[in-house]
Amino acid sequence: MAEQAQATDSGPRPLVPFLKLGASPHLEGQKCTCGAIFLDPKRIACSKCGTAGSLKPVQLSNKGKVYVFSVVHQSFPGIKTPYMTAIVDLPEGVSVRSTLVDLDPLEAQKNPGKVFDLPVELVTSVVAKDREGHEVVGFQYKPSR
Numbered sequence: 548m549a550e551q552a553q554a555t556d557s558g559p560r561p562l563v564p565f566l567k568l569g570a571s572p573h574l575e576g577q578k579c580t581c582g583a584i585f586l587d588p589k590r591i592a593c594s595k596c597g598t599a600g601s602l603k604p605v606q607l608s609n610k611g612k613v614y615v616f617s618v619v620h621q622s623f624p625g626i627k628t629p630y631m632t633a634i635v636d637l638p639e640g641v642s643v644r645s646t647l648v649d650l651d652p653l654e655a656q657k658n659p660g661k662v663f664d665l666p667v668e669l670v671t672s673v674v675a676k677d678r679e680g681h682e683v684v685g686f687q688y689k690p691s692r
């Protein structure tokens with residue numbers, strides 16, 4: 548019985564609830580009838596117009612632009628540094644905090660103008676395993692090519 552339960556319950560888990568996995572991984576926002584979009588899936592009301600119960604799931608673009616970034620030189624034990632964190636603006640008007648990959652952090656620090664407004668696209672990778680052994684998938688952004 549335990550094995551059966553495990554078999555139906557297998558497969559990777561998203562690190563954050565607004566990351567949707569599957570054939571084409573993407574972020575899912577909550578869109579209000581007024582047009583405002585939020586990332587928080589537990590939000591019950593729109594902070595722009597105040598309407599409650601008006602939020603519907605909407606698939607967000609996998610492409611965006613770097614609004615601002617930071618090079619992290621010190622982190623928790625086991626986290627490789629330096630790495631880059633960023634706020635990425637999506638065309639839907641949503642800002643997403645994430646990590647930038649496929650860029651040289653030290654080069655970016657020397658020439659930050661090359662990174663601001665850089666077109667980027669969403670990628671996913673396994674970042675951990677949970678206690679039950681499921682792969683946990685997170686998302687990052689890499690330069691669009």
Ligand SMILES: [Zn+2]
Nearest residue numbers: 579581593596
């Ligand atoms: Zn609204």
